[in-house]
Every structure is written in C-alpha cells, then in structure tokens.
Amino acid sequence: MVERIARAGNRTARPARKAPARPSVVEALASSLGFEGERMSKVDTAWLRMDSDVNRMMIVGVWILRPGITLAALQERVRDRLLPYRRFVQAAREDATGAHWVDDPDFRLERHVTAQVLRRRRGESARSALQARVADLAMQTLDPQHPLWHFELVEDHEGGSTLIARIHHCIADGIALISVMMSLVDGGPPPRQRRPRTTEGGKLDAAELWLADTLIRPLGDLTARALDVAGGGAARTLAMIGSPQQGLSESLEQAGDLARLGTQLASDLAALALMPDDTPTSLKGQPGGQKAVAWADPVPLDEVKAVGKAMNCSVNDVLLSCAAGAIGHYLRQQGENTEGVEIRAMVPINLRPMEQAWQLGNRFGLVPLVLPVGIEHPLERLFEVRRRMNALKGSLQPILTFGLLSLAGLLVKPAQDAMLSLFGRKTTAVMTNVPGPAKKLKFCGATLEQTMFWVPQTGTVGVGISILSYGGGVQFGMIADRTLCADPQAVIDGFEPELTQLLALSLMLPWGEA
The missing domain is CATH 3.30.559.30 (Nonribosomal peptide synthetase, condensation domain)
Known part of the structure; x- marks a missing residue:
C-alpha cells in the first residue's frame, strides 16, 4: 500500500504525459466494486466515519424568522439556491479504499425539506419546546442512502417560523456552510459551480487529487495563506514547500524560515502529544x-x-x-x-x-x-x-x-x-x-431575527x-x-x-x- 501511494506521489510530481491518462489503481478498484463518482477527501472520509451512538457528526443550525414563511417558499428557495451545489444531491458511499460522492438516483426534495408542528407540554414555553425538538433532531441519524442533510420548518412559532437545519460534517465545515447559507438569503450571491479537475488526457485521477488535496496543499500554499496572518516567515516557507520552483531566489531567507518552522513544528507536535488529561x-x-x-x-x-x-x-x-x-x-x-x-x-x-x-x-x-x-x-x-x-x-x-x-x-x-x-x-x-x-438578513421575505448553530x-x-x-x-x-x-x-x-x-x-x- 505504501509503495502504491509513493508511486502515485511520483506521478503527481512529474509533468503530465501527452498520452491519455489511465485510470488510477484507486479508481479501478472503486469501479470494480460498483462505486462511481467523485473521490471523497480523506479528511471528509474521517468525518463520515466518526458517527457514534452518543455523538452524530452533524452541524445543527436554527434560524428564527419573522414573519413566518411557508414550506412551499422554503422548498423553492432550496431548489434554486442550494441544489446547484452538487454535494446536496449526492450520497456518500463507503468502499474498501475510503468513500465516494455519487449522485442520488432517487433524490427527492420533499425528503429533505419538511414541515413540523411543534407541540408543547403543559406549562412548557415555546422556546423550551423548540430547544427540545432541536436536541431530539441532533441525535436522529440522517438517511445514509441519500444526501446527508435535512431542513425542518416549524411554520408557526412565536409569531413567525423557525428553520432547523442539519448537515453532516463530511459535506463541509462551518465556514463553508456559512458561505452556502449566505447564498440562500434574499439578494445573496448565486451558487458557484465546481469544475471537475482533470489530467491533461482528460481523465480524473482520484489518487493524484487525493495526494494534492490531503498531503501537498495542506502543507503548501493553502495553509501558507491561512498562516500569513500569524507570521509571514512561516507562510513563505510553507509556500516554498508547496511550490519549490518559486522560492529559489530567496533561498537564504527561506532556509532560515524553514529552520524556525522546524523548531515551531517540533514544539507544537510535542505540545499535542504530551497534552495532560x-x-x-x-x-x-x-x-x-x-x-x-x-x-x-x-x-x-x-x-x-x-x-x-x-x-x-x-x-x-x-x-x-x-x-x-x-x-x-x-x-x-x-x-x-x-x-x-x-x-x-x-x-x-x-x-x-x-x-x-x-x-x-x-x-x-x-x-x-x-x-x-x-x-x-x-x-x-x-x-x-x-x-x-x-x-x-x-x-x-x-x-x-x-x-x-x-x-x-x-x-x-x-x-x-x-x-x-x-x-x-x-x-x-x-x-x-x-x-x-x-x-x-432577509430570507424568503422574512427577517432572520436570530441564528444559532452547534458543531458536533x-x-x-x-x-x-x-x-x-x-x-x-x-x-x-x-x-x-x-x-x-x-x-x-x-x-x-x-x-x-x-x-x-x-x-x-x-x-x-x-x-x-x-
């Protein structure tokens, strides 16, 4: 397995060949097992498999809207603004090598966007009843045969409506989902379309994309830009690791950065490993x-x-x-x-x-x-x-x-x-x-008065x-x-x-x- 990963890494490092790219070992195995579609990143795969009986890996959000909105209006907005993101019409399928995103052949919007009448016990406040419902939903498993998300609308609640959203963490993290939810509000930017990346021969190489996304970019330009706020030296050095051909003219400065980065890395690794209970x-x-x-x-x-x-x-x-x-x-x-x-x-x-x-x-x-x-x-x-x-x-x-x-x-x-x-x-x-x-913000004509969310x-x-x-x-x-x-x-x-x-x-x- 290590040798196959190493060979895949070597293919990533070399320039693309003119001949049409052959399917990778990972793709061929997935195809033989009946799984087609886009390869799931290893980080997202880890989140997919983290579900347990005591913790569901869902991001749960609540929107309190006034005045109220209807289920039909919500479904129309979701159809227009959310479904263009392919992840929300794809199901996750695990296989021997990890997991894939595959289009759901039986996708139905009505399965994912529903309405609920909130019933209150005697003496229970409206907020307490809503909190109890959110708590129950936080432990309800999403249907693994279909896309891993669900919106529930309480149409009549305290003079308005309440939207309870549940989205599995393997689809996206909180920052990404805020970007998605912003496209849902009135006047929000339209959804952007992800273009599949291909090799020169036109065939998507899942192993190469996995190596790029999981091993190279996290320690290269992506993280470097994120670290730039904290320290430019470390950022430039990480950028050099991700794109070494761009760093030759500044080798002496970056060598010093690399040494300092190594010291910081060793210190932080020790801090993580030796954390007391x-x-x-x-x-x-x-x-x-x-x-x-x-x-x-x-x-x-x-x-x-x-x-x-x-x-x-x-x-x-x-x-x-x-x-x-x-x-x-x-x-x-x-x-x-x-x-x-x-x-x-x-x-x-x-x-x-x-x-x-x-x-x-x-x-x-x-x-x-x-x-x-x-x-x-x-x-x-x-x-x-x-x-x-x-x-x-x-x-x-x-x-x-x-x-x-x-x-x-x-x-x-x-x-x-x-x-x-x-x-x-x-x-x-x-x-x-x-x-x-x-x-x-406004949503389907109503004002989004209050919003909460919880990560798993x-x-x-x-x-x-x-x-x-x-x-x-x-x-x-x-x-x-x-x-x-x-x-x-x-x-x-x-x-x-x-x-x-x-x-x-x-x-x-x-x-x-x-």
Whole structure:
C-alpha cells in the first residue's frame, strides 16, 4: 500500500504525459466494486466515519424568522439556491479504499425539506419546546442512502417560523456552510459551480487529487495563506514547500524560515502529544446519547467591543473569558470545587481563503485552548485568557490536527477511533467562535431575527459551545449530553452576568486609561 501511494506521489510530481491518462489503481478498484463518482477527501472520509451512538457528526443550525414563511417558499428557495451545489444531491458511499460522492438516483426534495408542528407540554414555553425538538433532531441519524442533510420548518412559532437545519460534517465545515447559507438569503450571491479537475488526457485521477488535496496543499500554499496572518516567515516557507520552483531566489531567507518552522513544528507536535488529561469535572465523562440544547438572547456586540478596548484585549479574549466564567460559575453551583480547575476546549481554526469557502469540504484545524474556569475574578481571568491566546498565535497546531484527520481517513475505522480518542480523553468541550453579518438578513421575505448553530462533538466529548456575532449582537449557545449536563441553560444564563461585570469594571476606569 505504501509503495502504491509513493508511486502515485511520483506521478503527481512529474509533468503530465501527452498520452491519455489511465485510470488510477484507486479508481479501478472503486469501479470494480460498483462505486462511481467523485473521490471523497480523506479528511471528509474521517468525518463520515466518526458517527457514534452518543455523538452524530452533524452541524445543527436554527434560524428564527419573522414573519413566518411557508414550506412551499422554503422548498423553492432550496431548489434554486442550494441544489446547484452538487454535494446536496449526492450520497456518500463507503468502499474498501475510503468513500465516494455519487449522485442520488432517487433524490427527492420533499425528503429533505419538511414541515413540523411543534407541540408543547403543559406549562412548557415555546422556546423550551423548540430547544427540545432541536436536541431530539441532533441525535436522529440522517438517511445514509441519500444526501446527508435535512431542513425542518416549524411554520408557526412565536409569531413567525423557525428553520432547523442539519448537515453532516463530511459535506463541509462551518465556514463553508456559512458561505452556502449566505447564498440562500434574499439578494445573496448565486451558487458557484465546481469544475471537475482533470489530467491533461482528460481523465480524473482520484489518487493524484487525493495526494494534492490531503498531503501537498495542506502543507503548501493553502495553509501558507491561512498562516500569513500569524507570521509571514512561516507562510513563505510553507509556500516554498508547496511550490519549490518559486522560492529559489530567496533561498537564504527561506532556509532560515524553514529552520524556525522546524523548531515551531517540533514544539507544537510535542505540545499535542504530551497534552495532560483535563481536570475531572461533572462536564467530562461517558456520554449517554441524549442531548440538551440551550441559548439566550443576544448581548450587544458594542458592549463586548467597549470592554475589549478598555482592557486592551481582543473581542475574542472577552468572549472566551465570559465563557470560562460562566462554566466556572455553573460548576460551583453544582457544589464542585473549582480552585485551580482548567478545562480544555478544542477551537476550530479556518485553513482556507474565504473566497474558496464555496468549494465545501473540510479545511480546518483545531487548537487546544485551556480555559481557566477556576479563576473567579473577572479581570484576572480575562488577562489570563489574553495571555494564553497570545501564546497560541503563530502556532502550527491547526495544521498538525488537520494532518491527523487526513491520516485518520486513511486508517480502518477501529484504528481511526483509537487515534481520535486521544482528543476525547483530553478535551471537555468543542468551542466555536464565528463572526457573522453585521446587519440582519432577509430570507424568503422574512427577517432572520436570530441564528444559532452547534458543531458536533467527537468521541466521548459531550459539550459544545458556540459563539456567533450577528446583526449587532453576540449569540451564545450550548449543546450538551444530558448525562454530563442536564441543564445547559444554567451555563448559558451565566454569560451575560460575566459580561456585565467586565463592562462595569471597564466603566470604573479613569477616562483615557486602560
């Protein structure tokens, strides 16, 4: 197998031959097994196989719309704006070499876009009923025989409508899906079309595309552009690795960059390999397979920015500090001693230029962020979060975790599960922080008043926290396994008081001083 991969790599490195390209070994085997279509990347394959009885690998989103919309209007919009993305009319088919995307011969829009009447128990609020429905759907398996996504519309809900979207992570990551969803809104850009890449002879070589997408580009120009924000030297060196013919004139400078990159790489690899296990808390353990979902009303983004400016911290520092404070407060409410307690959250980091988000797939890495939930003083906690975030700048850990996911997609599923369990043992939560549109959007004539989303948790991780800025506000949401946290609303309700404390302390500062 190693020799075949090496030979495929050599073919990728040599110029294309004039003779028509022959089908690769991978393609020939897939064809003999009855699988035709586009080869799935190894990273996406890893996500496809990560589903378990306690965690489904779906990105779950909620749109609250006012006034309400109809199912017919939703289906028409999906038909016009979503189905042009081929992934949404393709099914995933696993085979001996990984997985393929194949067109669904029995695709029916009515199977994927449905309506639901939300029934409430006596004394249950409309929001609680909606949260319960979202939690139930988060654990419902998508039909593997058809495209792995589903939209459910609650047509009559609190004077409007609510759209619950579920999309399997193997289709795309959160950044890519935001690009897709933006094409759905009124006035959004039309879907862009992916053009199949071919060799000179016109035949798509799946092995070559896999090597390019999984091994060369992640360590080449793609990641280099993503790292350019953090450090130009490392970015230029990675670009040289991806395109060595472009770097000869700057060899001395890049040699120094390469040495520094090697040192950084070794340091970050050791940091990942030697991560200690999390401090035991009630939020960590074996999930039971039932979810609970919570969210609160948005807090004004201007208040978050004001705190950041007064304290010389980034908006991200302020939000993560509030998250750590809310979690710590919740644990103390449960009677737990939080002195010195820290929990690790895996934070997704985008590794692709934003203009390429429409191409779908997964192009992100993970950074392990240790949250000081045991620090009760809000300012002390904020400055400690700032210090830790600054220490992560320029880290290569997102690339390393992306590479681990690529490697996981090469392994048989038991080996993949064993490899990825490393993160589960050392992680309490997955935390996402995504900036959204500054102004509220329209969808089928209605105003998108509020939006939430949750990314899946892998292995035995049972907590997911999402932070999304939209329409001038910041939305906090949480999804948790009921065995580990039966009432995530108690955690979410702690975010606003933490921000209020920081805002009050900021206003107490002398004018003109930070």
